[in-house]
Amino acid sequence: MPFHYASAPRAAPGPEDNVFALQEAKVWMGVPAGAKTLPLWSEVKALLPPGASPHHVGKLGERELWALEIPKDGPEWRAQDFEWMESRALMGLLPAEAVQALCSARQLLFWEGRSRFCGHCGSRTVDSETERARKCPDCGLVAYPSQAPAVIVSVVQGERLLLAHNKNFRPGLYSLVAGFVDPGESLEQCVVREVAEETGIRVDEVRYLASQPWPFPNSLMVGFTAQHTGGEIKVDGIEIEHAAWFSRDALPDIPSHGTIARRLIDTWLASED
Ligand SMILES: [Zn+2]
Structure with missing residues (x-):
């Protein structure tokens, strides 16, 4: 189940794509019969308000993988065979490639949420069309995901x-x-x-x-x-x-x-x- 980080992200998910829905340190996971499975976009979308759009992370195994930050003050999520799990605990349970994907998802969401405005001139930034970066339309600054x-x-x-x-x-x-x-x-x-x-x-x-x-x-x-x-x-x-x-x-x-x-x-x- 190799993981490939997307350096040029896609624009929109398909219903059969996987998604990490993250709420602070927790991850929304499928837990059928004690297994740990990643939800499909169609399963997560059903729990979301209209218009919510995830960020493309890459490809995990055969499926494209997306990440989405879920506000803590929203409605409580409930679904049969799904539950919120702690990221740190999951890192000890999931295969190494899925752990890598989870690390990418968390860091990308952290960066996306803090790069909406230019750190140099304060203007609102836009997604680059060619690479994973946020561009400032006013001063030209390009901000890449950082660690x-x-x-x-x-x-x-x-x-x-x-x-x-x-x-x-x-x-x-x-x-x-x-x-x-x-x-x-x-x-x-x-x-x-x-x-x-x-x-x-x-x-x-x-x-x-x-x-x-x-x-x-x-x-x-x-x-x-x-x-x-x-x-x-x-x-x-x-x-x-x-x-x-x-x-x-x-x-x-x-x-x-x-x-x-x-x-x-x-x-x-x-x-x-
Ligand atoms: Zn700027």
Whole structure:
């Protein structure tokens, strides 16, 4: 079931096309007999007010795929064998290609909703006829879908891993240090800075491991490993409430499968020191 992103989107869906209807972090999914299926446009259209138009995302398997943002203050949606599911939970349940499609859908909707006016002169923008972009008819600015790069890093000290509890986490959950890349900064510089700012730890040997789109709302997470070279743990107490070195046999509650954080932690768990 390959997914192909559409760099030049179509104008209107067909009744047999698939659609991701998104309401904040939730996705409208078919759940017949416990399965997870994408709704058809005809099934979603029946729940919508007249005139609602989805955005073309690409092609998933044999069907064109669309995305549509559903306002939270509208009428409640009810349909036999359909329900709202959490995006994060779905990312651990759907095949990899469908997860990629969901990430594209979420990020495109986020961008579409925030590119209606020109960021330079304030005029109302229009869709480009040749590519996925919004054009300003007055000053000519072209705005493309954008992502915010962020780093996430497994910092190792001997046989122990650095994990931190963010104030926004559920109680007891620990994860890797992460943060957004500053303008003009390399990914490696960002790793060194974020670890120092959040935990007081100095690192080197920064190595790329993997990346993952993280559409909450529009990040691209870039995963690294690094080695502790000095410094004692000292957290800011504001964003990071607690951080510590953990050994393999005494790990706290960690992020679930399907996240790049878990992939980095699992890679460390399987590695030889
Ligand atoms: Zn403009």
